[in-house]
Amino acid sequence: MAAIAADFSTAPVLPKWIAPVLLLAVAYGVVPLIGSSYLFEAILLPFLALGLAGVGLNILTGYAGQVSLGSAAFMAAGAFAAYNFNLRVEGLPLIGSIFLAGIVAAAIGIVFGLPSLRLKGFYLAVSTLAAQFFVQWALTKFSWFSNNSASGVIDAPKLSIGGLALDGAVGRYLFALTIVSILTFLAYRLVSSQTGRNFIAIRDNETAARIIGIPVLKTKLLAFAISSFIIGVAGVIWAFAYLRTVEPDGFDLDRSFQILFIIIIGGLASIRGAFFGAALIVVFPLGLSRLSGFLLGDVFDSGVLDMSQRIVLGALIILFLILEPDGLVALWDRIRRRLLFAWQST
Amino acid sequence: MPLPTYALGAMEASVYAPEVFARGLPSVLQPAHLSEGDAGAAGSTANAAAPLLSLHGIGLAFGGVVALADIDLSVRSGEIRAIIGPNGAGKSSLINVISGVYRPDRGQVRLAGVGYAQVPTQRLAHLGVARTFQNLALFKGLSVLDNVGSGLAYKVRSNFAGQVLGIGRSRGERYDFLSCTDQILEFLDLTAVRDRLAGTLPYGLQKRVELARALVAEPRLLLLDEPMAGMTPGEKSEMADFVRAARDRFSTTVVLIEHDVGVVMGLSDRIAVLDYGRKIADGTPDEVRNDQRVIDAYLGVASDNEALSRDEARAGI
Incomplete structure (x- = not known):
């Protein structure tokens, strides 16, 4: 996987922190005031959850070079662990449940990361499928996980932090936004730290990494642990803030693939890329469905429309990957450079 | 930390293609004069210091192909030691044995007085060894x-x-x-x-x-695997200057593999010559330059060709 982080190659014209700070200012200050409930429920909440999951998988796959198809399993582990901590541990604040859920997901990640010490590439990807099937099976099989609910579907607890109820669409959005922002910032710090450089070294040349004394085995497992922690917390957001129910079937193999698509389309080894990819995956089908319903709604029935949307989406993804294999981030940087160049030359 | 070394070695074998060759003589057939030469060299340095790195009877084979046969080598502290030889002579295999990427079938690598059947790759940097590829x-x-x-x-x-x-x-x-x-x-x-x-x-x-x-870790021993391969003559002499400067500044011992005999002659203190996995000469640049076996190895030997053509002729009949 010849992914080269676009983050490193661009010469920043403005200080690096300006864009994220502006973005956060808008996200906290403007969006809650003007956004409709549809925007929060259908777009922003899934975008935040999937973007965070993408950040998690990108640390493992984009930076450390270990391909994983078990992302949805770690999301499920996080969601169900948070549910159970919240249910069974008296007096544990919600944030505590979420943190512990991340730890549980990290532990499961380490277990299913053990094959990475011997396996590489596609072989590793296939072995991570084991996590996907095992976790889903265990959650369905043992009803203890869903508090003996007959259908296996459970209702997420009401969100509140320090007595402040965050139950409405805006409240859940702010809750998700805060967690996602903090974890993304920490992830950004991580990938530019010595540990992050070790990840990239192992990805780019494992033999050389071992010879210069990078602890390869430990670092790989650490990548699995950190990645699974973040994906687990993303699972909590997905279940608690977005869907508000938790069920194993929501975390199937399709979800794992969706997260893998997000980082490939967004740009491997890029923190921003995960959010670009998530935006495309969430918004694009909605826009396409609106557009086709508007243009062709009278001609075809909804089943045909739905199917043709998938075909168009797939075709567009293929086309996009041919035109820009380094992902949306590379495209974005190119456009930005052109604009800056045009602006400077006037 | 348990190292799954044999499995890693097997994986690497595909990445760093072993230098293979078709012929390899059993160690008993190795010329006797070499051990004498070695003993003389060791004797002259015995009072200086124990060698930083020494190889004893290293043998390595890939399947039936013998890559290294009974190699002895000693590297003194602070010297630039070159290992040269024609393509497929086993030079890279030797570096891979020293750095623990390959496990030798026979023999021992002694690093700063400690002997290893296989040098622990993961601890190489801690041992003060660095290498290039x-x-x-x-x-x-x-x-x-x-x-x-x-x-x-x-x-x-x-x-x-x-x-x-x-x-x-x-x-x-x-x-x-x-x-x-x-x-x-x-x-x-x-x-x-x-x-x-x-x-x-x-x-x-x-x-x-x-x-x-x-170099950044200031290693005691620096292994350079063809540092000048594919360079222009200007770049080569520049690189040679850097290697010499690095040795002088960090008092690093350098083991260097190189194709280009001319560069090596000017750069190294002592040179070992490999051919078909065996050491055929070892000494100062001047000694090596005038060694008939080295000349034969690089230029080919007439009688070999004659023998070959005789064989072909016989096969034709």
């Missing part, structure tokens, strides 16, 4: 600075949480990282490309970045 082994997705600085990774004691939050040991380590790395970059005249991605540099510069990555 014949095919570039840079981290393409990292900047030159980060590539070179990764040579210090073995020293890092802080954990990821400290690094993320910028607390504890990680601050001092970051400072050391920058100061050591910048010094080496300046020493090897790489400051101008400090922030470029390593994968985007021209070939000659990438080779130099690899040298910088090996």
